[in-house]
Amino acid sequence: MNRKKWLLTEAQKWKEEELISAQQYERLAERYAPAAKVNALPILGSVLLGLGVLTFIASNWQGIGTVAKLLIILVSMIAAYAAGDYLQRRGEKRIGIALTMVGVTIYGAGFFLIGQMFQLSSDPVLAFYLWAAGAILLAWYYQSRALTWMSLAILTIAAIYGIDSERSGMAMLSFYLVFAVGMIPLMIRYRSVGMLTVGSLLLMVHALFDGHRWSEGMYAPLLFLIYYVASQLTRKAEPTISRVLQGVSYLASVLYAVLLIFFHDEVFPDRTGGETVYAVLLLLGTVYAAVYAVYQREREKVSDLLPSITVALLYFLSPVPNWLDVSVVMIIVLTLFAIGLVMSGERLRDVTRINLGAIAFGIACFVGYIHFAWDFMDKSLFFLIGGFLLLILSYFGERARRRWVHDARGDQQ
Amino acid sequence: MKRTAYLIGIIALQVILLLSIVGKYQYIAMTGKPITLKTAPIDPTDLFYGEYVTLRYEVNEIDRKHVNDQLTVDDHGKTVYVLLRQSEHPWYDPASVTLERPEPGGNEAVIKGVLQYLADDRIHVKYGWERYYVPENTGRAIEQQQSLLADLRVSDTGEAVLERIRW
Known part of the structure; x- marks a missing residue:
């Protein structure tokens, strides 16, 4: 029970015991009235209303003509915006924003x-970007987190929706423009970890998809490195942003390492002119990031760069000689990377780092196990032993992790 | 009051954007040259646009002999112009495919498409009007047709609006 509620129940008793008068109770009740609870109902209501409009359009009901439908869309959109604005001015912030969100949904519809109306099928994702752009403008206008989340949601849905369709140059340009001009400034403004994570993941996924048009694959590790360098550069001025960027680059590096372990033949590009440019940039960028880390007195973090330096070196060695198994190399690198995270986490008193390291270590063990065991053993035996190993690993892992966390916290105090 | 002006500006922008898209296609639908193409249906559903019939036009796959320019694999994704000509039957047939827009004659029309890929004997082109949206649960009837005729309006620039399908 919170303090206000407690006070009011007590005051109720005082009134009944006639310690205070009914009048005094009223005044107390008025003064300590519980604050308006955060209420998700208006948002939920607006989502339902919006879905209603969207599905109505999707049903393509012929009962009213398309011109009438267009009029309904425009009039109800303007009405929702006007009502939303009116209510916000009246101080009804939450329901006002909810109505504005209804307006944004109608705009998208x-x-x-x-x-x-015109049987269009080219560029279906472009509509989503124009939709998101409209939402972002209103998010700026009302300085609203809810509308910013809605814009992110629209862009995320667009990414899922358009995953199988090749985007035109125009759609691509619109996406990056909308993101750079509208979304990134909003994300920086709110510095919310959730928003930053969704946004930077979204941006990375798009860049990975689009990069494929120009490069066979070396751009991917370069992209992860760019995130890492960006996190280094923002560490002092924008710690939250820096942490998110770093986390996303770790996640991407680990996934990429796993991908290389299993499918390096498909993923790893041949040595061609264009790819070499990316590889050289990757090499130079990694050296730069390492020097920067040392210069910033974060020598411990140099192990973060193990995956990218390895990928760059593997590229220059390719075609990889027979005695060198890329999978084995990457498993060792991933393990070292994980240990590096844990050790540097310990030294830097960074609990999150230690946890991340423990997870990466678990992944490295698991992947290593699958890779080495698949060829030799019967599959059922594989699953039995695999499950058993994971349980033991998680037991020891958790114990070690607790000890590390405990030590790190202990040192902190 | 300056703030309100901004809000009205944003809303007006959204209205204008929606109406300008309507305007562009309405203009083509009103002023474009009417043509008919031969096509065949397939039937899926889209989460946001609802039920539609995917149309595979004869002009989606064009015989290599009509391709005047030397198209190569590097041209994938490029805009191509397909010159259509009407002669023996009511629908238009492809006469030539070029990277530059040709001037159509009396019984001719130009449509703009994107080169998807080159096969040995034919090329695949996409136009952006391969979907015909239908009221829900009505796609099946169209789907059962072996072949359809599609009535379009095309502008001088090669943009087209699909107006109706018939069989």
Whole structure:
């Protein structure tokens, strides 16, 4: 029970015991009225309303003509915006924003309606970007976190929706423009870990998809390194942003290492002119990041760069000689990377780092196990032993992790 | 009051954007040259646009002999112009494919598409009007047709609006 509620129940008793008068109770009740609870209902309501509009359009009901539908869309959109604005001015912030969100949804429905009217099928994701752009403008105007989240949600849905369709140059340009001009400034403004994580992941996934048009694969580790360097550069001025960027680059590096372990033949590009440019940039960038880390008195973090330096060196060695098994190399690198995270976490008194390291270590063990065991053993035996190993690993891992965390916290105090 | 002006500006922008898309296609639908193409249906559903019939036009796959320019694999994803000509039957047939826009004659029309890929004997082109949206649960009837005729309006620039399909 919170303090205000407690006080009011007590005051109720005092009134009944006639310690205080009914009038005094009223005044107390007024003064300590519980603050308006964060209420998700308006948002939920607006989501339902919006879904109603979207599905209505999708049903392509012929009962009213398309021109009438277009009019309904425009009029109800303007009405929702006007009502939302009116309520916000009246101080009804939450429901006002909820209505504005309804307006934004109707705006988006407009694109789908127009698509239906003229049987359009080219560039379906472009409509989402224009939709998100409209939402972002309003997020700026109302300085609203809810609308910023909605814009991110629209862009995320666009990414899932458009995953199988090749985007035109125009759509690509719109995405990066919307992101750079509208979304990134909003993300920086709120510095919310959730928003930054979703946003930077979204950006990375898009860059990975689009990069494939120009490069066979070396751009991917370079992209992760760019995130890492960006996190280094923002560490002092923007610690939250820096941590998110670093986390995303770790995640990407670990996944990429796992991908190389299993599918290096498909993933790793041949040596061609264009790829070499990326590889050289990767090498130079890694050296730069290492020097920067040492210069910033973070020598411990140099092990973060193990995956990218390895990938760069492997590229220059390719075609990889027969005695060198890329999978084995990457498993060792991933393990060293994980140990490096844990050890540097310990030295830097960074609990999150230690936890990340423990997870990466678990992944390295698991992947190593699958890789080495698959060829030799019967599959059922593989699963039995695999499960058993994981349980033991998680037991020892958790114990070690606790000890590390305990030590790190202990040192801190 | 300056703030309100901004809000009205944002909303007006959204309205204008929606209406300008309508305007562009309405203009083509009103002023474009009417043409008919031969096509065949397939039937899926889209989460946001609802049920539609995917149309595979004859002009989606064009015989290599009509390709005037020397197209190569590097041209994948490029804009191509397909010159259509109407002669023996009511629908238009492809007459030539070029990277530059040709001037159509009396019984001709130009449509703009994107080169998807080159096969040995034919090329695949996508236009952006391969979907015909239908009221829900009505796609099946169209799907059962072996072949359809599609009525379009095309502008001088090669943009087209699909108006109706018939069989």
